[in-house]
Amino acid sequence: MGALHYVLVAIGSAALMTVTLNFALSGMAEDDAISIDPTRLIQGIVGGIGFLGAGAIMSPSDDGRLKGVRSGAAIWAVGSIGIACGLGFLKEAAFISALIFVVLNIFDWLHIRGNK
Incomplete structure (x- = not known):
């Protein structure tokens, strides 16, 4: 899975x-007949991204081992970056981004080193 896919997941999240928070804070949301809970969107995003991740994982190889687990986990983690950005938690999003980058690169390095 290319970096473009991860960026799109983060931007979409x-x-x-952002749109949900703007709506929740707008005048339209002040109507008593409307109940707004922005945290429900987080649940929806996580569920939707889980569906994308499951699609990346559901590709069995010939030896019976699952493929795409790393991509599925990365998609899910990138969604958290988008949620943090959308909520305005940019420091947290930067920290999460750096952590994901380090973890993915360390495991790549260990995988390459282990196959030598």
Whole structure:
């Protein structure tokens, strides 16, 4: 899975959170007949991204081992970056980004080193 896919997941998550928060704070949301809970969107994003991740994982190889687990986990983690950005937690999003980058690169390095 290319980096573009991860960026799109993060941007989509951030956009959904931003639009939801803007709506929740707008005058339209002040109507008593409307109940707004922005945290429900987080649940929806996580569920939707889980569906994308499951699609990446559901590709069995010939030896019976699952493929795509790393991609599925990375998609899910990138969604958290988008949610943090959409909520305005940019320091947390930067920390999460750096942590994901380090973890993915360390495991790549260990995998390459182990196959020598």
